[in-house]
Amino acid sequence: MYKLIVMVVFFLSYLNAESEYELGSGVQVGSLPLFVGGYLSLDYKMGEDSDTYRLNDIAFLAYGTNSKFSYLGEFEYKNFYTQTYAADKITTHQDRRLYAERLYLEYNHDENYKFKIGKYNSPVGFWNLLPINVLRQTTSNPITSDILFPTFTTGVGISRTSFREYELKVEFMLQNNEDLDDEYNSYEIDEHYGINILYEKDDFSLKLNGGYFHRIETASSDKSLYYFLLSMKYEKEKYQLMGEVGEQFSKERVTTPYAGYIQGLYRLSEEHIASLRVESYDDSVANIKESVGIVAYTYRPLYPIALKSEYQFHSIESKNQFIFSFSVLF
């Protein structure tokens, strides 16, 4: 039933949108403190042994602000339709469940303090905060954002930000319950305690993250895990440099001695963007040590529309692949 409500509100809002509507900015529902929007993504992967076509994300966003409170809900179909060609066989997979990707209420106490409750993107690193295809630089995600920490937190968030000649933010993530919807979290967890320290001055940002989480469904003996991540970003009009590096360990052993990437992006023009990413990681649990080089090109006829292509060179050659995607934010 809630699927129907989400879609009816969504489509009626767009039908009644003012003529000044701009793609990528959502629409307001009447004069209510409610804005709706969404995004979708299609991709094609050509690997060494298989080809995959996928309608990946169809997502709906709703958010608003009223006095000191603001809220956000994001509901999403993931892997909505997937068709794979491998060894002369065609397999299809459909997932028609609407997942609660993010759902939280935020309270702005004053100019420094904010409190948040619900499910939100763990504010770890830079990549994890803009995880949707249309906003990130490449269709693929760096491995750092998948294996080191829980990508989502369901619990409380507390932050203090001070604005001097620079911005300094200290934020705590506190989870002591099961996930609101754990299907697409990188780990199924029932505890997550993390800290995020952000320093930002002009075009330069530096982040330090550390935390602990407890896994509930795992064959591995490493249920209690610790992580840290150091991230930096430097952005100018024409180019951007971004990098993240971290480690994960339990009390018994180092589960991921290192996982990191560095990515450079150059805007040839407003529409044409070239990027290069080098990743490397050592996953002791899966016993994989790998390096990846990614060359990518993105065409954005408008910023909220992205046509992206990338080629991945893996040190494990059978994993080399070409990826093409179309994504849009509305």
Next chain:
Amino acid sequence: MKWETKICINLLAFSVVSFGGEYAVITNKQMKSLTRAEIKAIFLKKMIFVEDVKVVPINLQARNRLRNKFEKELLHMSFTRLKKYWTKEHYLGHRAPLSMKSQASIKAFVTKVDGAVGYIDATNIDKTIKVIYRWRD
């Protein structure tokens, strides 16, 4: 350097100072003084409250000459970069500041609304508003 050259340079410098525009970021009289970094944080909607008063940043319309100058001087961001910023913020549940058609509307709004912050030509400054930042071309 010849004396004629020196005179020419001085005249040129004088004309720039005399005829270059001067602009101001303005607030309601009740607002405390703000640093440049705080003004930037307000216009990027990172800072929502100042001393328990909700701040309301007001822009001139897109591609307005003064708006472009403000964004370059205070935010250090181009129009294109800001469009990207607000597209990303839409995903994070934040809206771009409201915009008004004229400096007169901004001044009237700032005078009446607690927490309102805008920018105008310095020639439009009077006692009804508080100037928190000035800059020149």
